[in-house]
Amino acid sequence: MSQSMTTTPTNDAPYRLIRDVSFGEGVIVFPFTNLYECRIGDDTQIGPFVEVQRGAVIGARCKIQSHAFICDGVQIGDEVFIGHGVMFVNDKSPRATNNRGELAGRGDWTLLPVQVEEGASIGSGSIVLGGVTIGAGALVGAGAVVTRDVPRGETVMGVPARAARVSAVRGSDAGQS
8 A cells, every 4th residue: 555645536536535545646536435434445436326434444556346335444455356245344243232231332342353454355245254365366256155264266156155166168179079
């Protein structure tokens, strides 16, 4: 991530809530976004209807598509693609109230961080649960639910996400019996 950070994105757009955000150079933020107390690296694009919460870090040259939700504890490396409607979760036991019957607060749950390493891609509609790492160059298929680590370069899909079984047809073997 760039050492040169600013407090505003490169472009102007209406209907954005931007509070205490560190932007790298050349960041573009589309309308209808909520960004607060997070860091966004150089040349990243944040699509419309995206929320990036306190403590999240997004690397350089990323594309975050519309309707994505990136919560506290999510660290996204450089050159990562986040598809439309991707949801990150940072708590495996969410509750509205604590043991005393009061609305739960920051001290009533355990933050489970998520790491998305450089060059990974997460397909539209995917859900990434807390406490996992998606390895460098990994591909998460659309609609997958990621419940455990995805190794570097792996392609996963399904609910829960599992390694894709890809059958390749070799040119010299194709059509021969």
